[in-house]
Amino acid sequence: MAFGHRPRAPLLLARLSGLRRGACARAMAPPRCFALELPGCTLAHFAVGDEAPGARPDPRVAGLLGAPGRSYSLSVPVAGGAGCAARVRAARLHQRLLHQLRRGPFQPCQLHRLLCYPAGGGAGGLQHGFLLHDPHDSPDTRRALLALLDAYPEAPRPRLAEFSGDPLHQLWQRPWELRDGQGWRRLDRERVVAVPEPALHPVVPDLPSSAVFPHLEDARAVLDACASFLPEARDVLALVDQYPRQVRKGKFPVIVIEGLDATGKTTVTQSVSDSLKAVLLKSPPSCISQWRKVFDDEPTIIRRAFYSLGNYIVASEIAKESTKSPVIVDRYWHSTATYAIATEVTGGLQHLPPAHHPIYQWPRDLLKPDLVLLLTVSPEERMQRLEGRGLERTREEAELETNSIFRQKVEVSYQRMENPGCHVVDASPSREKVLQMVLRVIQNNCSCYSGPGDTFY
Known part of the structure; x- marks a missing residue:
């Protein structure tokens, strides 16, 4: 009987030794x-x-x-x-x-x-x-x-x-x-x-590799990692690879109009483009927007990589069109970054990256616009405009309605963007007054534009 138990002693000692090593390792960690x-x-x-x-x-x-x-x-x-x-x-x-x-x-x-x-x-x-x-x-x-x-x-x-x-x-x-x-x-x-x-906030150092990509290749690497299980990722990458990596803006101005849902952004972008005889572009561009719903259902790192690559595709279209006429862009990099920051940074406004943090800087390899306008309305006015619209919204846009802290984080992130920053425009007045205000801001910030009724040269 005793002989049969002897081999268990070394085994028991080994197990106890392993447990002690594990406990020591945890204590020293x-x-x-x-x-x-x-x-x-x-x-x-x-x-x-x-x-x-x-x-x-x-x-x-x-x-x-x-x-x-x-x-x-x-x-x-x-x-x-x-x-x-x-x-x-x-x-x-x-x-x-x-x-x-x-x-x-x-x-x-x-x-x-x-x-x-x-x-x-x-x-x-x-x-x-x-x-x-x-x-x-x-x-x-x-x-x-x-x-x-x-x-x-x-x-x-x-x-x-x-x-x-x-x-x-x-x-x-x-x-x-x-x-x-x-x-x-x-x-x-x-x-x-x-x-x-x-x-x-502990998530901020990780944002450039998980949500706010500072270079095209960073976003491209994410979708490349998805290609084995997400066929749409391969389709987006194939389109991205058709466009040149380095593009330059033409002689005509490029104006981006940003804003939350129901701030009048769609109406203003169309009215401004009509007034200036400009080309109207949108991000994400039409060539990949068919897959937007697919990527909106994916985690932040994949979703934001999709929108980031959409910006680079739009940049190529901007470079081409701005050689012939002014260009108005309905959303661009700022919206991609602000929604990512607001989503990933937990807690309230005080936990956002401070003003002038590098996360708010424009990517160095992305074509930069001449002017970015941010349309704003009061929360009450925005809710009134949303009622009865019945438009399909992304998960993040829907959260704007139910989570006031999330909405405020998006708005503050917009206002902290730099190089270029956002010119805030109150979009509460009538359509005509808002259009006049927007055209005035353009006149004051784009030197080749004289004013309403005139054209760019």
């Missing part, structure tokens, strides 16, 4: 920081790790992570490095996870956006995820989460952890790990502590 979006679009920051210095978390965080109820964090690692393909895989998995957490056994739970970021900040290492709060602490929720993770057999697999409190009012996180042949097991607990809010 730098703390992981989290940005949790709370109701009212406020952010709370906390860290997890035995070596994480700090005080007890914000009471709002403690209310979600401690009793009563139970909370779970799910984050999506960017497996395989920080390349385009890895980012695309992680973004699609994150979107799939969101859809799953909104239905079935998770419907009674509260869902919050959660970002996991390295303590030192900077680009790379960012993980998008969710905090799922079950107010009833039902064991069915945990079982459903583990079953959900079993549906992701390949990397990147979402990372799951759960939170709990203790009699001393301390908060703890326990990660779940899949052990070969042993199923899911909870690891040792790690302390949850408060950390100061970073000077810059």
Whole structure:
């Protein structure tokens, strides 16, 4: 009997040694920081790790992570490095996870956006995820989460952890790990502590590689990573490759008109183009707009790459047409960037990148317009105009109606754009008055235009 048990001793020691090494590695690892979006679009920051210095978390965080109820964090690692393909895989998995957490056994739970970021900040290492709060602490929720993770057999697999409190009012996180042949097991607990809010929102350093692409090749690489599963990506790339990489504007002015839905943008762009005998272009251009619905259903990184490449196609059309006449453009790069920033930066207005941040600069390889006009109306006026229109809108445009914070973030991002910035025009008055104001701004900013009734030369 004793002889039969001897071989198990080294095995047991090896397992204990492995557990100790794992615990030491976790203790030596730098703390992981989290940005949790709370109701009212406020952010709370906390860290997890035995070596994480700090005080007890914000009471709002403690209310979600401690009793009563139970909370779970799910984050999506960017497996395989920080390349385009890895980012695309992680973004699609994150979107799939969101859809799953909104239905079935998770419907009674509260869902919050959660970002996991390295303590030192900077680009790379960012993980998008969710905090799922079950107010009833039902064991069915945990079982459903583990079953959900079993549906992701390949990397990147979402990372799951759960939170709990203790009699001393301390908060703890326990990660779940899949052990070969042993199923899911909870690891040792790690302390949850408060950390100061970073000077810059943790998502901002990653924006140039995930949402606000500073060069054509950055956006092109994203769709290239999608070509294996998204046929429309191949079609868009084929069109992009038909246009020259370097284009120059002609002698006639190029004027971009931006604005939210129902600010009169379509009417004004048509009226201005008629008044100036200008060519009217639109971004995304007609040659790819047939695929707009497909890309609007994809994660931000894919959706914004599509719109970015549309801008470069429009730039080639601008270069051609501006040699013969003035050009009016219905939306261009500013709208692509502002919606991306407002979508990706969680929290309220105070968390947007500060004014003069490089993210607001025009891409160096994209044809630049002579003038950008931003049409604005009051929220009340915009809602009145939207009623009864019945037009199909993108997911982001629909959110403008229901999320006032999102709308404000879009508007402030527009106003912070630089090189060129936006000339704000109040579009509340009558159509005729708005047209007169727009033409006056053009007259004052485009030296080759004398005024209404005159033509460009």
